[in-house]
Amino acid sequence: MTDIPRTARPTMKDVAARAGVGLKTVSRVVNEEPGVTEDTISRVQAAIDALGFRRNDSARLLRKGRTASIGLVLEDLADPFYSPLSRAVEDLARAHSTLLFTGSSAEDADREQELVLAFCARRVDGLVIVPASEDHRYLEPEIAAGVATVFVDRPAGGIDADVVLSDNAGGTREGVAHLIAHGHRRIGFIGDLPRIHTAAERLRGYREAMEDAGLPVHGNWVSCGPTAPGRVRAAVESMLSGPEPVTALFAGNNRITVTAVRVLADLPSVVALVGFDDFELADLLRPAVTVVAQDPGQLGRTAAGLLFQRLDGVAGAPKRVELACRLIPRGSGELPPVP
Amino acid sequence: MTDIPRTARPTMKDVAARAGVGLKTVSRVVNEEPGVTEDTISRVQAAIDALGFRRNDSARLLRKGRTASIGLVLEDLADPFYSPLSRAVEDLARAHSTLLFTGSSAEDADREQELVLAFCARRVDGLVIVPASEDHRYLEPEIAAGVATVFVDRPAGGIDADVVLSDNAGGTREGVAHLIAHGHRRIGFIGDLPRIHTAAERLRGYREAMEDAGLPVHGNWVSCGPTAPGRVRAAVESMLSGPEPVTALFAGNNRITVTAVRVLADLPSVVALVGFDDFELADLLRPAVTVVAQDPGQLGRTAAGLLFQRLDGVAGAPKRVELACRLIPRGSGELPPVP
DNA sequence: TATGGGCTGGACAACGTTGTCAACAAAGGG
DNA sequence: CCCTTTGTTGACAACGTTGTCCAGCCCATA
Structure with missing residues (x-):
């Protein structure tokens, strides 16, 4: 009945052909742009449903310039300390309709650089980095090209960039x-x-x-x-x-x-x-x-917040935010000295 | 001195112009394809360095069809139980030169679907999903279109798909x-x-x-x-x-x-x-x-392993892998009954 | 000198989308 | 009845890359 190609995905062109309209009209319907008749909309929508079309956001974002994605590099995804940090970054990303790439540096400078540059090659809009390397000058061209970058937990090395630290x-x-x-x-x-x-x-x-x-x-x-x-x-x-x-x-x-x-x-x-x-x-x-x-969630929230401020166009000198720590006495620290 | 444009990133076209060669020659150099003179290579390389060019992988992958990225959807990035699972998936992804999108469903079916479809719109090659929803028929067109999908920890609902579970x-x-x-x-x-x-x-x-x-x-x-x-x-x-x-x-x-x-x-x-x-x-x-x-790391390794097998072209009926659990007696379970 | 082959390099289309602009029809005003 | 306005639609180029194909060039051979 419906002739879904098993291998290649349908594109707007396919939808347009099936609905008997122009390519741009499909684009308009998909993006809910105004200026399309109800009648046309429903014809296009029917074609979309029949073909199982889903817009290719990679192509879309190539065209638009921004990728609506950010990269998070931390030391180890498996370290529970960073879990709330990741989650906080993710929550802010979601609030900004942004997807999140993640990766672990394993405390290895080369791996950090490899990951960061791979993210940059995908043209992420921004980066949140828990640094493993001591020299981040390799990031200079990226930052100059507009990749917003915030370091967390440890400052960047060799460059002046936004950073969120604990005291x-x-x-x-x-x-x-x-x-x-x-x-x-x-x-x-x-x-x-x-x-x-x-x-x-x-x-x-x-x-x-x-x-x-x-x-x-x-x-x-x-x-x-x-x-x-x-x-x-x-x-x-x-x-x-x-x-x-x-x-x-x-x-x-x-x-x-x-x-x-x-x-x-x-x-x-x-x-x-x-x-x-x-x-x-x-x-x-x-x-x-x-x-x-420390409050790792707060660390992540602050860093991601700063990142999205930058992405929203807030300029200014690199910021350094330092979050206070909190002593929680529970017993082991109140034991008296035994000579 | 070097005229790096502050706003727009240099493209292969810019590099070609600066090196005085054709576009395709730059592409050849960047991809280390054979058939370029040493001399030309170094001229192109110099232009690349001077401009701070970095290949746009989004465009590249649009052209090539595969995106070399997979999506991981779990219940909560902040839950320590899933940390080793994420890490295991990440390790296999890295071994396959693949980038990892992550996201939390927060045990919410709508959020899961939203995330998964966002990943699909980005044309991820595959998905590892810890399901929150009970109905995954929304994934049928994606799977038909070739998105490899493996469920972990819990089986998919309404569709027949690869799954890795604990017993x-x-x-x-x-x-x-x-x-x-x-x-x-x-x-x-x-x-x-x-x-x-x-x-x-x-x-x-x-x-x-x-x-x-x-x-x-x-x-x-x-x-x-x-x-x-x-x-x-x-x-x-x-x-x-x-x-x-x-x-x-x-x-x-x-x-x-x-x-x-x-x-x-x-x-x-x-x-x-x-x-x-x-x-x-x-x-x-x-x-x-x-x-x-349970062994969450093993769960992740097995799932990602299966995923990359599928991506490498291993066909066949959906697999169901069940991993054994291990009782670890430590004391609290050996206390005798007190009436 | 003509011919052929290997090597190098470039022009062009294509990937799937969006922005620009112009074409067209219907409607309204003079 | 014509001209303008408004609203709807489509053709085309562009985003940055890669694949295809063809044009030179140099050298060896006939």
């Missing part, structure tokens, strides 16, 4: 000060690789808090490196032994915190703990884990 | 049988909305396990509904009161399990618990939570 140093200062206020004097810091901006900032916050309180930082009280459980375990054990064992730990991100909880659970000693990043069930552990919480 | 009923049977083996006779089931396929299957598994053991299921031992904490709390409290209080609970998904843990922590009674879906830190709670674990 990593301030949050860490607050967390460490919290431990100090509960009587701790020997506090260890276990962080991520220092080449990662957030890790460096948090380390800085730790040092500042110790200095503000006039406390020394001994050699083995600071350990930075990959978040692999083995490395973290070794660091904890080293800090808890020796002539000056720590009585409290500050863990530099959620994965480190979780590993620290595991390690401490195996040990007889009572050690206070504050972690950076909140995580699900932190309140159900015993002791419940005190954390310095 | 929800079998896993639940095993979990409930585990409780029965530990002496429980009065076991409650708290599940998600029964219109969701996985929820219905798990309920079926529960009923089968009880029946297999010759155990009755009393009226208030089964509660299905939204995963809102208030509803779950009420259900738990109701099951634990009355003339026939349950001594064990089976929680139908990770969110329900977590709420159940919270509720039980507030109560004096000791209640055994097995939850469907593993979750981070389940082993650190006291008691550690016994779960029936």
Whole structure:
């Protein structure tokens, strides 16, 4: 009956031929442009339905210039920390009738660049990037060509661009000060690789808090490196032994915190703990884990909001937005020092 | 010096003009096609670098027919359960030089359809869908037009399509049988909305396990509904009161399990618990939570693998793949019944 | 010198859509 | 009755790329 071609999709031309009208008239009907008779509309609509026509938005957007799509590059789609961030970006994208490309850099600079440039080759209107690379000059021609770009969680390297950050140093200062206020004097810091901006900032916050309180930082009280459980375990054990064992730990991100909880659970000693990043069930552990919480959803919302402002034509110098962190005392950070 | 136009992007035409060659020669250089002199190549390359040209893949793919992109629709990007699934799909996409559109249906049928059709309008080569809708006949013309489609986690409604599932009923049977083996006779089931396929299957598994053991299921031992904490709390409290209080609970998904843990922590009674879906830190709670674990990463890998097989031309009847679940005893499911 | 073949390069159409503009018919005013 | 106005419609070019095809050119061979 209906002669749907099995292989090739029907185009406006096919619809036009079947409805006995011109190509442009079909376009008008599809786009609900005014100036088409009711009668013609229904004839075209019938042809559309019969053929199962669906407008090819790729062609449309090629013609129009904008693609109504943005790219989101983050470190790892599988990391729960970024889930609310992605969702927030997606929600704003939807509100702007924009589709979302996503990809993980896996903390690899080359992969980040490859992904970003692939998005640019698709002519995304904008980018939200959680940087893995330290040098983003490769983006200069793209930004000059009009690709709106907002960095989240970490600043861009080598270029001046919009960025939305958490107050990593301030949050860490607050967390460490919290431990100090509960009587701790020997506090260890276990962080991520220092080449990662957030890790460096948090380390800085730790040092500042110790200095503000006039406390020394001994050699083995600071350990930075990959978040692999083995490395973290070794660091904890080293800090808890020796002539000056720590009585409290500050863990530099959620994965480190979780590993620290595991390690401490195996040990007889009572050690206070504050972690950076909140995580699900932190309140159900015993002791419940005190954390310095970022709001990843807010991070994403702010970044995407800024992006769409730019796309709406808001010009001006690159903005730097810093979101406050929130200390959530739950128990592990209020344990008194045990000598 | 270099005259990069601030507004419009350079095209192959611009590059050709600047290099003093024909349009097609630029195309040849960009695509590394043979038949161009070293000398010409370097002249063209110089023009490309000077102008900051980047090929417009949208136009390219319009011409070529395939878009080298696929769409992933899941329930909620922010749900940690789906994170490994997304990541697995992304990894396979990358391996096939394919870009990934993502979106959340928010468990809303209209939103799912809107997203899917938006992807189709962009002419994605394929789709991976975690269905929210019960009727996917709207996809028939798309599938006929050649859009490869694989459903994950839940089957499609109204059409015959590839699907990758977990063995929800079998896993639940095993979990409930585990409780029965530990002496429980009065076991409650708290599940998600029964219109969701996985929820219905798990309920079926529960009923089968009880029946297999010759155990009755009393009226208030089964509660299905939204995963809102208030509803779950009420259900738990109701099951634990009355003339026939349950001594064990089976929680139908990770969110329900977590709420159940919270509720039980507030109560004096000791209640055994097995939850469907593993979750981070389940082993650190006291008691550690016994779960029936799916492997969301494997779900995603299998689905994407099947999708790319189809895209590579593997024909044949729609496949239905069912992945086994794994019981992970950790403590909460091995508690003896307390009358 | 003519011929042929291999190599290089360019003109042109096509992908499916939208914007511009002009053609045409019907209706209204003088 | 003609001219203008209004409303509807279609022809055509353009978006940026790739595939097809043909025109030169250079060199070797007859």
